[in-house]
Amino acid sequence: AMRKYISELQEENAKLKDRSAQLEGRQSEWVDAAGSALHAQQKMDALKGSMAEMRIELDRLIPKETEAAQLGKELSLVTAELQQLRKETEGFQAHRKTLADENLRLRDATVAGKQREAEYMNELLYMERRALELVDTIRHLETTGGGGGGGGGHGDSLSAPPTASMHHFNTAQDAGHVPAVQVPQVLKRTTPKAHVHDVNALDVAPGGRHYATGASDKFVKIWDATTSSEHACLNAAVSAVLRVQYNPTGDLLAAGTSDGSVVLWNTQTHRHLTSLCGHSQKITGVCFDVDRTLLTTSGDRTLRRWDLVKNECTTIKSLWSNAVDAAAGGSLVASAHHDGGLRFWDHRTLNAAEEMKAVHTQPLTSVCFSSDSNRVLTTSKDGSVKLIDTRTFNVQTSIELRYFSSMQNAAKACFSPDDAFIAVGLNTDTERGGVVQVYDTKSRPKMRAQLAQTGGHTGQVSQVCWAADGATLLSAALDGSVVTWGPS
Numbered sequence: 001a002m003r004k005y006i007s008e009l010q011e012e013n014a015k016l017k018d019r020s021a022q023l024e025g026r027q028s029e030w031v032d033a034a035g036s037a038l039h040a041q042q043k044m045d046a047l048k049g050s051m052a053e054m055r056i057e058l059d060r061l062i063p064k065e066t067e068a069a070q071l072g073k074e075l076s077l078v079t080a081e082l083q084q085l086r087k088e089t090e091g092f093q094a095h096r097k098t099l100a101d102e103n104l105r106l107r108d109a110t111v112a113g114k115q116r117e118a119e120y121m122n123e124l125l126y127m128e129r130r131a132l133e134l135v136d137t138i139r140h141l142e143t144t145g146g147g148g149g150g151g152g153g154h155g156d157s158l159s160a161p162p163t164a165s166m167h168h169f170n171t172a173q174d175a176g177h178v179p180a181v182q183v184p185q186v187l188k189r190t191t192p193k194a195h196v197h198d199v200n201a202l203d204v205a206p207g208g209r210h211y212a213t214g215a216s217d218k219f220v221k222i223w224d225a226t227t228s229s230e231h232a233c234l235n236a237a238v239s240a241v242l243r244v245q246y247n248p249t250g251d252l253l254a255a256g257t258s259d260g261s262v263v264l265w266n267t268q269t270h271r272h273l274t275s276l277c278g279h280s281q282k283i284t285g286v287c288f289d290v291d292r293t294l295l296t297t298s299g300d301r302t303l304r305r306w307d308l309v310k311n312e313c314t315t316i317k318s319l320w321s322n323a324v325d326a327a328a329g330g331s332l333v334a335s336a337h338h339d340g341g342l343r344f345w346d347h348r349t350l351n352a353a354e355e356m357k358a359v360h361t362q363p364l365t366s367v368c369f370s371s372d373s374n375r376v377l378t379t380s381k382d383g384s385v386k387l388i389d390t391r392t393f394n395v396q397t398s399i400e401l402r403y404f405s406s407m408q409n410a411a412k413a414c415f416s417p418d419d420a421f422i423a424v425g426l427n428t429d430t431e432r433g434g435v436v437q438v439y440d441t442k443s444r445p446k447m448r449a450q451l452a453q454t455g456g457h458t459g460q461v462s463q464v465c466w467a468a469d470g471a472t473l474l475s476a477a478l479d480g481s482v483v484t485w486g487p488s
Contacts, residue, residue: 110238110277181416181470183438184485187453188472189228191482195219199476200410200462201243205267206250208468213476214241220255222267225467225474228484232270242410243286252308254294256283262296264308276306278313284410285326289333289347297323297335305350315350319343324410327376329369332390334376336364342378342388354393359386366412370419375441377422379413385424387441399445401426401437412463415441417470421448425461425475434461434477436485451475451485 195215204211210231214220220241222232234253243256246267255263260279265272281299289295294306301322305315322338332353333345340361344354360380368377375396378386387397401424413424425436434457438449451473459479466473473485 181418181420181466182487183421183448184451184471184473185449185488186486187451187456187483188486189484190455191223191228193480194221194223194476194482195480197240197480198459198462198478199480199482200478201241201255202463202465202474202476202482203245204465204467204474205246206248206468208472210267211465211467211474212244212246212253213482214244214255215480216240220244220253220263220265222253222270223482225472225484228482234265234270234272242283245286245288247288248291252288252291254286254288256286256296258282260298260300262286262294262306274308274311276311276313278304284322284324285335287326287328287333289328295326295328295333297326303333303335303345303350317345317350324364325366325412327368329376330373330390332369332373334367334369334390336367336378338363340364340380340382342367342376344390344393356388356393359388359395360384363409365410368412368414370415371417372419375419377413377415379411379424381409385413385422385439387422397441397443397445399439411461414464414466416466417468421466423464423466423473423475425464425477427460433458433479434475436461436464436473436475438473451483456483457481 194213195217197216199213199215201214202211204225209225210222211225212220212222218235218239218241220234221230222234223229224231234255239257239259239261241255241257243254245254246252247254251267252273253265253267255265257263260277260281260283262276262283263272264274264276276294276296279296279298279300279302283296283298285295285297287295289305292308294308296304296306297319298304299322301319303317303319303323303326304313306312307314319335319337321341323335324338325336327334328347331347333347333350335343335345337343340358340363342356342359342364343352344356345351346353359378360382362380362382365379365381366377369375369390370377374390376388376390378388380386383401385399385401386395388394389396411425413422415422419441421438421440423436423438425434427434434452436449436451437447438451439445439447457475457477457479458481459477461475461477464473464475471487474482475485476482
């Protein structure tokens with residue numbers, strides 16, 4: 001019985017051991033399960049954190065989505081407006097083309113009107129001349145009792161060669177002799193109301209027997225240089241006259257106007273020959289480079305060459321700055337510019353020859369060549385006058401104008417016939433009005449005369465011109481006056 005009891009105890013112990021092993025196995029499973037549960041909890045906590053971040057990002061994106069929807073609506077509106085603007089632009093372009101065509105038509109009509117007006121004036125002049133010829137013929141018949149015939153008119157063709165009777169040349173100068181220059185000191189004659197409005201331009205005819213003026217009253221007048229009496233009044237211009245110049249032989253007179261056209265007359269018959277239309281803005285410079293070739297500059301930033309025989313523009317050069325004046329001398333053409341620079345062009349081709357930047361600190365007002373073409377004279381709003389050597393393109397002399405107050409935007413200075421002196425017109429801060437100053441052209445120039453006398457200009461001087469006799473200096477001003485100065 002004891003053995004049986006021990007055997008049962010051993011079996012019971014074995015069962016307990018098996019049960020203990022089973023419990024230990026389950027305990028390992030429970031430990032593993034607990035670890036898995038902890039890991040799962042950690043993942044859940046991480047997911048909760050990610051969800052919180054996603055909620056935050058979602059909260060941030062929701063307004064963005066609303067903003068994006070609003071931007072989409074605005075984009076649709078802008079697109080619709082853009083399409084509308086495109087339609088309007090197309091309409092504007094069509095209207096612009098219509099206006100351009102209308103402008104061309106009006107320009108052609110204006111040119112035709114100028115031509116008709118000129119023909120009418122020419123017919124009147126012809127009838128006046130014929131009437132005078134008939135009167136002379138009648139008087140001749142009454143005096144002599146014989147027969148006689150009326151005289152004929154002069155030819156007006158631009159291509160016709162000039163005749164000796166058409167010009168008044170200075171024989172000394174033609175022979176190569178330059179008359180002795182006398183510095184003007186006193187007022188000789190004044191024409192207080194040469195024009196109703198500003199006198200903008202002045203030029204003396206070759207030989208010096210006549211001079212021409214152009215003004216804002218739309219007239220060009222030719223004057224007798226000896227008496228300062230009016231010789232002819234030319235009114236073929238339809239806008240203000242800004243520049244006038246005679247050709248080298250003196251049989252043509254050109255006038256640049258504010259409407260962009262250049263008008264030409266025969267100086268013997270005073271007949272209007274043609275109007276050159278091509279510039280789109282006012283004429284700022286007019287100069288003859290040869291007898292039947294004209295150069296012009298304009299506010300449209302172009303330099304143009306005109307063949308007066310063919311009556312057409314042969315060369316157009318675009319300028320990168322507004323040109324305020326132009327001059328021709330020797331193998332060069334010079335243009336003065338609003339940016340303070342001076343440009344030189346080859347006379348034959350109008351290709352750029354030299355550029356001098358910042359010659360002056362303010363806009364230039366004029367440029368002109370000396371008689372030998374070795375120097376140019378420039379004036380500027382900065383109150384200085386400069387002489388430049390055209391062989392080296394270096395500034396030779398600089399003159400600070402004394403008592404300087406202001407200079408007109410297009411005021412022009414000049415050399416004396418022998419290039420020994422220069423004359424320049426300006427305005428002072430005194431009550432004397434317009435003043436003309438004369439300087440020598442030496443390396444250290446001195447002022448030789450200041451012309452500001454009672455009975456002279458009361459307004460700003462616009463241009464000065466030295467006559468070929470060397471003793472007469474003319475000046476024009478914005479008060480409508482023209483003054484003749486001479487030696488004492």
